[in-house]
Amino acid sequence: MAQKHALSSSELGTLWMTYQEKTMKQRMLEYFIEQADDNRAKEIMQNTHMKIINYLEDIKNILKNEGAIIPVGYTEKDVNIGVPKLYDNMFDIMFLRLLQEISVGLHSLHLSMAYRKDIVLLYKELTAFTQSVYDECVDYLQANDVLPCPPAVSMPKSVEFATGTNYMSGFNLFSEKRALNTVEVAHLYHAIETNILGMQLITGFAQVANEPEVKKYFIKGKELSKKIVTDYTQLFLQSDIQPPSTWGANATDSKVAPFSDKLMMYCTSLLCSFGLGSNALGTAFSLRTDLPVKLVSTAKDILTYGHDGGKIMAKNGWLEEPPQMQDRNDLTK
Template identity: 60%
Template sequence: MPEKPAITSSELGTLWLTYQQKTMILRMLEYFIEKADDEKAKDIMTNLYGEIDLYIGKITEIFKDEGAVIPVGFSAQDVNKDVPKLYANGFDIMFVRLLKEISMAMHSLNITMAYREDVVMIFDGLTAITQKYYNLCTQYLLEKGMLARPPYVSMPNSVEFVKDTNYLGGLAINPFSVKRTLNTVEVAHLHHAIESNLTGMQLITGFAQCANEKEVKTFFNEGTELAKSIIKELSEVLLQSNVQTPEVSGGNPTRSTVAPFSDKLMMYCTSLFCSFSMGSNSLGTAFSLRNDLPAKMAIFMKDIFEYAHKGAKIMINNGWMEEPPQMEERKQIINK
């Protein structure tokens, strides 16, 4: 058999990021599985745990074969399964569903940066797992009445073309301009953004209740308020076009103030959600043709970026941010 080529810098970086994300997910699944009262939800999470754990092993083997140090990621020290439930029934699957959305985006991007066949197959396999469990979580939540479908609309009976530039109306510089009714593409992205922020708000509210460090608790409180403001503004946009806003039924944080996860893990999880939110808002901006919508999304992205930057500083100051593998510093090597 011919020797495998060494993995590239992009493959090392994407595998490293995947290891961080997947070890975090395993720790959170360990807690949610322990606290699950619903057998179907427990089965979904237990099966997902086993499939993810298998791929962490594959990534670890590649690191070992290449002589790369195994990342720290997240370990048993970052989870405490013996504390009370932090979230009501149903939130565990809501959370896993949102994680699978993030994973779909990550794996789709990572596979475009992989060249060696075994690395490509890792991301191909993870993509299949992600799609499978995203659908299982969606159907579970729909069956339980815990997931609001997007609004229905009358089916078009003719093809229409945009007749003039008024279709783009709604510029922020002219707040009195007439805004056309939203189209279905714009509603799709607005509905998705509200739905994601509702789950994120519940997650961070729970984190705020149980965080150990005062600075971290304050950071999570700020995140809750940021999510609320985004939900409020986007809901108003939908209501102006007489479109129903999505709501989450159940899955709220309990009264528990005992942390099931380390502050390090909760900070990383929030950082991951911020990155996903910025990417999702970018897509919403790209596909929105009414000028006021990209303007709103741009403000949200700025606020989310500043919030994420503040979180990164907290992680660095507490020694919680693991550094990705670096390229060689040629100037230092030469100067030696």
């Protein structure tokens, strides 16, 4: 049997990232499972939690066999299971759906960076598992009538081609902006939907954060999410499109922290990275000239916010460093 190649730098890096994200999800699920009062929601989260533990063991074994140190990630110290509910019913599955959405993107990207057969297989399995849980979350939320759907649209009856540059008009004060097309609506709707949930998540974080600097950071993040929702909703209303809304998934009035500041900061950082990626796609596929400018401005705000969070994490010793490449300059001194 042919010997396996050593892990490449890319494979080691993506396994490290996966370990961080999965241990965070493991700890958050432990809290939400304990708080769940709906049997079906609890079952979805328990099954997901069990599978995550199995995949974490797979990653540990791969790293041990390569002689690599196991990351710290997020441990029992980062979760307080018995505290009061920080979020209303339905938030747990709505949040799990968002985390699965992020994971699908990460696993697909990491799959394209893997070369060794066992690592490729791991990311294939993770992708299939993550998609399966995502589907369960969607089915559950739709059955409970809390997942809003994107706006309806009349089906096209003929193929149309843009003529001239008017199709891209967005800045001319003397010409009317065209209505948003369905591709633009898709990306804007997704941004509004995720920021509404993110705003509730970070509102809860702000209520329970221990460090004053962290609390202030979360309040700033809540205002950023609110601004994004307001700005993008305005674009919808200009085209007479109804923005998304839901009755569930709000923060309660609890001020007792279920998670450590370290975990909540990492979770927020992960959402910032996801927001930047989604924003970049929206910018690339928007053909009305005012939209990319708006999206780029939003991306700048998210990037600045995420960078500020990184500095807070480093300052408090919460920023676990990824494995480093050898510093050849240092080695030759």
